[in-house]
Amino acid sequence: MRHKPLHLLKYLDENSGLPGPRANLTLVDAFADVAPEEIVWQLTGSPDEFRRLCATAALGRLYLERPDDEAVVARLTELAADDSWRVREGAAMALQRVGDASTELLLKLVDRFLAGPPRVVRAAIAGICEPRLLRAPEMADAALTACRAATDRLQSVPFEQRRHEDVRTLRQALGYCWSVAIAAAPEHGLELWTELEARAATDADIAWIINENRAKARMQRLLTR
Numbered sequence: 001m002r003h004k005p006l007h008l009l010k011y012l013d014e015n016s017g018l019p020g021p022r023a024n025l026t027l028v029d030a031f032a033d034v035a036p037e038e039i040v041w042q043l044t045g046s047p048d049e050f051r052r053l054c055a056t057a058a059l060g061r062l063y064l065e066r067p068d069d070e071a072v073v074a075r076l077t078e079l080a081a082d083d084s085w086r087v088r089e090g091a092a093m094a095l096q097r098v099g100d101a102s103t104e105l106l107l108k109l110v111d112r113f114l115a116g117p118p119r120v121v122r123a124a125i126a127g128i129c130e131p132r133l134l135r136a137p138e139m140a141d142a143a144l145t146a147c148r149a150a151t152d153r154l155q156s157v158p159f160e161q162r163r164h165e166d167v168r169t170l171r172q173a174l175g176y177c178w179s180v181a182i183a184a185a186p187e188h189g190l191e192l193w194t195e196l197e198a199r200a201a202t203d204a205d206i207a208w209i210i211n212e213n214r215a216k217a218r219m220q221r222l223l224t225r
Contacts, residue, residue: 005039009051016050023050023086025093032058032097044075052082053090060094067105076109077116080123081166088119088169095127099139106133107142114149118157118170125150129177134184143181144189150174151196155203162205171205175212179219186222 012031017024031054040062043055059076066072080091095113099106106128113124125146134140151174157167178196182189200207213219 005036005042008035008039012051012054013048018050023053028054028057028090028093031055032061032093037062041075044079049084049086052079052084053086056082056087056090057093057097059091060097063094063098063109064101064105067108073109073112077113077120080113081117081119085169088123089126091123092126095123096130096133099128099130099133103133103136103139110142110146114146114153118153118166121150121153122170122173125177126173129180131180131184134181137185140181140185141188143177144185144192147174147178147181148192150177151199151206151209154205155199171209174209176216178209179213179216182213182222183218190222 012027015024015027017027035054035058040055040058043051044059046052046055056076056079059072059079062069062072063076076091076094079087082088082091095106095109098109110124110128113120113127116124125143128134128139128143128146134143150170154162154167154170154174161167162171178193182193196206197210200210214223
């Protein structure tokens with residue numbers, strides 16, 4: 001048994017796809033499905049980016065198994081604010097894994113994340129604004145609500161602090177999440193889009209978000225029909 005973790009870690013290292021432009025996300029998903037909990041916890045603190053990414057995604061499974069375990073939620077929240085963008089993406093993957101199994105638990109986690117710092121707020125909207133999760137009307141509306149809350153969070157940051165990397169990360173996510181949410185619920189979404197456009201008149205960051213989303217094909221189809 002003592003040799004199995006070493007074999008697993010070697011396999012992760014040899015098949016990560018890194019260094020390179022794309023990490024092996026198929027392997028990340030497979031690890032998240034089956035990795036022993038002890039190894040997951042061990043790797044959440046690994047200095048290796050790919051190992052930490054795998055463990056972060058796996059925390060979604062642990063949350064599904066024990067949604068009231070504060071240690072799981074707290075660690076996932078910490079990793080959602082990790083310095084590595086890949087690990088932060090792993091946090092969004094963890095939320096999506098939760099959403100695939102339980103919309104109730106996903107919404108609970110999203111609500112908590114929306115109360116966090118900008119990087120954690122980013123994980124909330126990146127997690128819920130996944131097309132496969134938004135087929136039900138209530139989930140599409142929840143995604144719109146999350147985008148609106150995240151936009152409010154961005155606007156609450158003083159202008160002189162918005163160039164900070166964590167705030168820019170949130171702004172970047174809003175630059176595509178709005179279009180995903182609106183495409184899932186066009187009637188309500190376009191109403192909120194009109195409100196967002198009004199905000200853009202006095203806020204350059206909101207104007208940037210508008211322009212980024214408007215450039216997406218899914219948004220262009222809605223605006224030109």
